[in-house]
Amino acid sequence: MVARRALVLGGTGMLAGVAAALLDDGWHVVLPSRRRPGSPATNGNGRGARWVKADWTVPTALADVAREALGGPADLLVAWVHREVRASVLRAVRPLLAPDAPVVEVHGSASANPVGGCPDPILDGHPTQQVVLGYLRHAGRTRWLTHEEISSGVLEAVHRALAGKPSHVHQVGEFRPSLAGGR
Numbered sequence: 001m002v003a004r005r006a007l008v009l010g011g012t013g014m015l016a017g018v019a020a021a022l023l024d025d026g027w028h029v030v031l032p033s034r035r036r037p038g039s040p041a042t043n044g045n046g047r048g049a050r051w052v053k054a055d056w057t058v059p060t061a062l063a064d065v066a067r068e069a070l071g072g073p074a075d076l077l078v079a080w081v082h083r084e085v086r087a088s089v090l091r092a093v094r095p096l097l098a099p100d101a102p103v104v105e106v107h108g109s110a111s112a113n114p115v116g117g118c119p120d121p122i123l124d125g126h127p128t129q130q131v132v133l134g135y136l137r138h139a140g141r142t143r144w145l146t147h148e149e150i151s152s153g154v155l156e157a158v159h160r161a162l163a164g165k166p167s168h169v170h171q172v173g174e175f176r177p178s179l180a181g182g183r
């Protein structure tokens, strides 16, 4: 049986846990990024994700290498892309997606917050779950989410996407409106 295919943008950073979980579930996972990850995500059988060298600032080239590595239409797109290049990257990879493939997009607190709201999904026709990253309060202080907390929150949205649930905005952690300088 052909494995389901997932394209994970930003999947070698804080979303590495998402890539690893998809691999564990038998997905063929493609990770475009500039630098080869030091310890690539693998599943329990040692099968790894397919990393390809690509840069968000050259979206057509990114889409070309990702298309080849996917080997067929992607059944899922998970995307953490900095807001300056978000639209161009998402539009470039749109043709790589199967017609109804869901999208899970991750936003930092500068892109999505109580003042500005959450950006509209870019890829019409693809049900989109949006994940907004916040902060955690502990002992009177706030801290960023750990990579594990981020991956766990994004995976909840992935499961919702794969269950065919309607588009939704998922908040992970709390807003800290006084700090607008995050990603």
Ligand SMILES: NC(=O)c1ccc[n+]([C@@H]2O[C@H](COP(=O)([O-])OP(=O)(O)OC[C@H]3O[C@@H](n4cnc5c(N)ncnc54)[C@H](OP(=O)(O)O)[C@@H]3O)[C@@H](O)[C@H]2O)c1
Pocket (backbone or CB within 6 Å): 009, 010, 011, 012, 013, 014, 015, 032, 033, 034, 035, 036, 054, 055, 056, 057, 080, 107, 108, 109, 133, 134, 135, 144, 145, 146, 147, 182, 183
């Ligand atoms: N509210 C929150 O909790 C919150 C929100 C945002 C960020 N953060 C924290 O901030 C840290 C840094 O954020 P970050 O954006 O550096 O996230 P990151 O997930 O740690 O790394 C960014 C990911 O995107 C890839 N990437 C970056 N620039 C790229 C480009 N031009 N082309 C292709 N791929 C690119 C990176 O791989 P390459 O570098 O190999 O290209 C990597 O896979 C995170 O680790 C996270 O802990 C926290």
